[in-house]
Amino acid sequence: xxxxxxxxxxxxxxxxxxxxxxxxxxxxxxxxxxxxxxxxxxxxxxxxxxxxxxxxxxxxxxxxxxxxxxxxxxxxxxxxxxxxxxxxxxxxxxxxxxxxxxxxxxxxxxxxxxxxxxxxxxxxxxxxxxxxxxxxxxxxxxxxxxxxxxxxxxxxxxxxxxxxxxxxxxxxxxxxxxxxxxxxxxxxxxxxxxxxxxxxxxxxxxxxxxxxxxxxxxxxxxxxxxxxxxxxxxxxxxxxxxxxxxxxxxxxxxxxxxxxxxxxxxxxxxxxxxxxxxxxxxxxxxxxxxxxxxxxxxxxxxxxxxxxxxxxxxxxxxxxxxxxxxxx
Numbered sequence: 001x002x003x004x005x006x007x008x009x010x011x012x013x014x015x016x017x018x019x020x021x022x023x024x025x026x027x028x029x030x031x032x033x034x035x036x037x038x039x040x041x042x043x044x045x046x047x048x049x050x051x052x053x054x055x056x057x058x059x060x061x062x063x064x065x066x067x068x069x070x071x072x073x074x075x076x077x078x079x080x081x082x083x084x085x086x087x088x089x090x091x092x093x094x095x096x097x098x099x100x101x102x103x104x105x106x107x108x109x110x111x112x113x114x115x116x117x118x119x120x121x122x123x124x125x126x127x128x129x130x131x132x133x134x135x136x137x138x139x140x141x142x143x144x145x146x147x148x149x150x151x152x153x154x155x156x157x158x159x160x161x162x163x164x165x166x167x168x169x170x171x172x173x174x175x176x177x178x179x180x181x182x183x184x185x186x187x188x189x190x191x192x193x194x195x196x197x198x199x200x201x202x203x204x205x206x207x208x209x210x211x212x213x214x215x216x217x218x219x220x221x222x223x224x225x226x227x228x229x230x231x232x233x234x235x236x237x238x239x240x241x242x243x244x245x246x247x248x249x250x251x252x253x254x255x256x257x258x259x260x261x262x263x264x265x266x267x268x269x270x271x272x273x274x275x276x277x278x279x280x281x282x283x284x285x286x287x288x289x290x291x292x293x294x295x296x297x298x299x300x301x302x303x304x305x306x307x308x309x310x311x312x313x314x315x316x317x318x319x320x321x322x323x324x325x326x327x328x
Contacts, residue, residue, distance in 0.1 A: 129317075194324065249261050
């Protein structure tokens with residue numbers, strides 16, 4: 001690696017910062033250019049030809065090919081990956097959602113379409129427009145779900161996509177992306193569908209999925225995951241079907257309800273966060289986000305949206321005379 005850095009420099013030298021970046025596993029732009037020029041001494045065989053791997057290392061190799069678009073990045077990740085710390089964020093969120101669902105299912109004796117039960121909306125976790133002053137609800141609604149079908153869909157995607165993403169990009173980046181999608185989902189609903197409550201972690205799930213799918217499309221030629229076109233089509237069909245189901249429940253509830261049903265806008269807001277912020281994060285493997293201009297542009301746009309949404313929730317409901325359902 002040092003030889004590749006030196007050969008990419010006109011004077012054959014390696015500066016101190018490049019050495020620090022290399023040792024700390026944060027590759028600089030010059031180092032990446034050296035790799036792109038083919039001047040780095042790495043094994044020529046692909047990871048698929050690596051013999052004698054255990055079960056866990058084969059899973060790490062599978063994750064490398066699922067997430068990373070360049071062979072050199074796959075090698076880098078495969079050889080420096082450590083099992084500690086494990087990807088605890090997505091697993092913990094999924095486990096907490098399952099526990100909360102089981103508790104409310106047993107309490108209400110209802111496992112499908114729980115939002116139609118009159119006691120469901122009294123939960124302190126659900127976002128309801130009448131409880132906007134309780135700011136924690138803008139995030140905690142992700143632990144509540146409409147029913148078994150929504151929980152199963154979200155949990156499956158969180159484990160199949162979220163865990164590999166966390167293994168490659170780390171807890172901090174993936175938790176930031178997931179929570180940004182969740183927060184953007186509830187705030188978008190408070191602006192565009194002012195009478196509706198919100199439940200489910202779909203904002204965060206769609207942020208992860210949209211970011212990953214956009215990254216696959218942007219690096220289509222380099223992605224080596226099998227049946228990628230078929231899997232892309234299936235993922236888009238499943239995500240679109242979930243949005244369609246949410247729209248149907250919002251505007252054509254199959255059962256009598258005491259108030260508006262949860263909004264579908266959180267799905268769309270999460271997808272927007274994934275394509276913008278998420279794509280910036282996933283395309284910056286082993287690079288510091290603070291060193292990239294695009295990251296600051298995305299962060300500024302998201303911060304502007306947050307400020308607008310906060311002022312909207314404080315003033316717009318009274319100014320517009322919005323008729324919101326009474327809080328449970």
